[in-house]
Amino acid sequence: MVIRVFIASSSGFVAIKKKQQDVVRFLEANKIEFEEVDITMSEEQRQWMY
Numbered sequence: 001m002v003i004r005v006f007i008a009s010s011s012g013f014v015a016i017k018k019k020q021q022d023v024v025r026f027l028e029a030n031k032i033e034f035e036e037v038d039i040t041m042s043e044e045q046r047q048w049m050y
Contacts, residue, residue, distance in 0.1 A: 003027065003034040010040045 005027070007020045027034045 001033075003032065004037055005034050006037050006039050008040050009038045 005020075005023060007024075008016070011017050011020070024034075024036065026032075
């Protein structure tokens with residue numbers, strides 16, 4: 001099973017960007033398989049999230 005991590009690469013908020021990076025680093029450090037999905041790049045992925 002792969003975890004989907006929804007991110008916003010063009011977030012204007014530093015706090016949000018940092019939290020996104022923290023989640024990704026945690027998953028990588030613990031060798032947890034994940035798929036990063038950038039919701040700013042795909043309307044389809046953004047709609048799926050809702």
